[in-house]
Amino acid sequence: MQSYAAKLFDLIDLKAENIAAQWAADVMKHARTPSYGSLPKETVIELGIKFYRLFRQMSLSDVPYEAAKSFSWKYAEECYRKKIPLQEAFYALILMRRNLWLYADFQGTFVTVLEQYQAVESLNWTILMFDYVSYQLTEKYHELIKIDVDKQIGSIKTLIKDSTFGDQGHAYKTAIMIILLLGACILTYYHHSELATGTIFTHLFYIPIILSSLWWGKKGIFVAIFLGVLILVSHALFLKGTPFTDDIVRAVMFVVIGGVVSWLMGGVKKLEDLYLTLKG
C-alpha cells in the first residue's frame, strides 16, 4: 500500500508548510473549533506541520501505530495544556486530513485512471493513520485528565483511604479513635476535677473530630457529639458554680466543625467516584 501512497507522501513532505497554513486558516475560523481562533497563527501552523510530517515517519516505520504516538501524544499534551476541549482537538485532526486531500485534489495529483487507483490506496492509508491518531489522542487526553484529578485530590485521598493503614485500615482507624477519645476523657477529667478549669485543652478535641469526619464522613459527627456531651456532663459534675456558656459554645463548635468537615468530605468522595469513572 505504501508504494501506491508514495505520491501523496512526496507531496506532503514537499508542501507540509503550505498545507499546514491552509489548515490553520480553516481551523481558526471553523465553528466546531472555536478555541483555535484565539491561538497565535504560527503555533497552529506548527501543529499542522508536525502532523503532516508524521506521514513519512509512519510510512517508513515497521509499526506505524507506534510511530503515530510520536505525534498524537505531543499533540494531546499541547492541546490539553492550552485547554482546548477534546472534541475540538479531535475535529481539528479531521480538518487536517481534509485539507490534505483538498490540497492534493487542487494540485491535480490524481488524474489518470491509475492515479485514481492510487488515490483510493492513499485514502485508505490516510484513514488508517487517522484512526490510530484519533484513538491515541482520546486515550492520552483522558490519561492527562486522570493525572490532573489525581494531583488535585491525591493528598486528601491518602487521608481518607483505608489503604493508608494497610489491609486492616478500618480496625486501625477505630483503634486510633478509641485511644484519642480515651485521652480526651482523661484530659477533661483532669482539667475539670483536678485543676477546676476549662482552659484551652479542648482545642485538642478538634484532632479526633476532624479525623473521624475525614474517615467516616457523616457518621464521624457522632465523635463530635460525644465530645460535646463529655465536656457538658463533666462541667455539670465538676465545675458547679461556673457559668455553662463557654462549654456550650465549645460543644456547639465541635458539632459545627465535624459537620462542615464531613460535608466537605462528601464532595471529595464524589470527586473520587468521578476519578474512578475516568479510570474506567
Add this chain to the structure above:
Amino acid sequence: MLSSLKLLDLMANSAESIARQWAKDVGRNPKTPYYHTIDQDDIIPQAVEFYQKLSRVYTDKDPFTAIQRFMGKFAEERFQEGVPLHQALYAIVLMRRHIWLYAEFQAIFITIVEQQQAMDSLTRTILMFDYIAYALTEKYEALLKCNYKNNKRG
C-alpha cells in the same frame, strides 16, 4: 451521492450480519478490552441499531443534526455502561471497517463504474463517520462535565 446507494442498501439489509462480524472483532481487538468480557449477543443489538440509523441519514443533505441526535443517545448509553471514550471511539472505527469488509466480501463493487461508486461511497462514509466520532466525543465530554458539576453540587 446517489452512487453511495448500493452501500446504503447493503447496510440497511445486512445490518445484523455486519453487526455480528463487528461483535466478533471488537470482542478480541486489543484496543477495545472493555468488550472482551461482554457477551457478543449483548452488543449486537447496539450495532444493528447503529447501522440502521446510519442508513436512514446516509443520504440526508445535512446529516450532522440527525447524527448528533442518534449519537447523543448512543454515547449516553456507552457512558452509563462505563466504556472509556477511546474504546467507544475505536469500536465505531471497527463498525466502519466492517461495512467495507462486508461490502468487499459480497463483491458489490467490481466493474470500473462500480469502482467509481466505491470511491464515492468511501468519501461519503468517511464524512459520516467524522460527524459520528465528533458527536460521540462531544457528548462524552458534556456527560463528564455534567457528572463533575453534579458531584460538586451534591
